[in-house]
Amino acid sequence: METCTHMNSKLSFKELFRKVYGWKFMNCLELWTGAICAYSSEADLKPLAYPLTQIITATARLVPAAQYFPLRLWCIKMLNRIAASTGTFIPVSFLLLEMLEIKELHRPPTGGVGEAVDFRTMLRVKKLALKTRAFQEMCVFSVIEELTEHLAQWSYSAAFFELSFVPTVPLREFCKSTKVERFRREMRQLIRQIEGNCEFTNKKRMSVAILPNDPGAASLLEVLMFIFDFDDEKNN
Numbered sequence: 001m002e003t004c005t006h007m008n009s010k011l012s013f014k015e016l017f018r019k020v021y022g023w024k025f026m027n028c029l030e031l032w033t034g035a036i037c038a039y040s041s042e043a044d045l046k047p048l049a050y051p052l053t054q055i056i057t058a059t060a061r062l063v064p065a066a067q068y069f070p071l072r073l074w075c076i077k078m079l080n081r082i083a084a085s086t087g088t089f090i091p092v093s094f095l096l097l098e099m100l101e102i103k104e105l106h107r108p109p110t111g112g113v114g115e116a117v118d119f120r121t122m123l124r125v126k127k128l129a130l131k132t133r134a135f136q137e138m139c140v141f142s143v144i145e146e147l148t149e150h151l152a153q154w155s156y157s158a159a160f161f162e163l164s165f166v167p168t169v170p171l172r173e174f175c176k177s178t179k180v181e182r183f184r185r186e187m188r189q190l191i192r193q194i195e196g197n198c199e200f201t202n203k204k205r206m207s208v209a210i211l212p213n214d215p216g217a218a219s220l221l222e223v224l225m226f227i228f229d230f231d232d233e234k235n236n
Helices: 002-008 013-020 023-038 046-062 066-086 093-101 127-131 133-152 160-177 181-206 227-235
Strands: none
Touching: 013 046, 023 046, 023 066, 046 066, 046 093, 066 093, 066 127, 066 133, 093 133, 093 160, 127 133, 133 160, 133 181, 160 181
16 A cells, blocks of 8 residues: 555655655545445455554654644544544544644734634645634634544443543643633533533443453443443433
């Protein structure tokens, strides 16, 4: 596969950067993601989900600069789609939380409002846009959207408390450090939603009689998931 060839080749960083951080390569990843998601139950294609996930993650982290946050979000969206279609946990939260560490998000914008930024139509933004209100808002709201998508896939898992603990701590730190009130308000709302779901899953977990090491459990799925109460909870 050409995608693997690029990532494993002995190219210089500059050459690898030129080949990977472009529409041709990203469209190739999109094509493979679409194929894996559409045919995730096929025995010949499902095993390709893991190497594809590794390639997409490596692509997202190749250049961690804020200018390439649109490309990173493209990668995160693909990872969330793969996780949803294959039922596999993919730790995308660390890719999102790294985006909140840029210094521009912790103070009011100095570049004015700026032009509207749509990460869905670009792979990089101009340096001048990094300090604008439009860019900062798109970063924060995109992180919230994709992190919500990631956690929602496991919202009925008995392991939700442990899965959500890792991102919740940095989110609280972000609320303390940012000086932008609207960002703090949005993050606090997300944290409250996470805490509410933790309370729900922990309550259900206490009622599960099967233990992970119980030989009577047909599969680990019986221990980790209890979607059987989903309809009852919606009706209550």
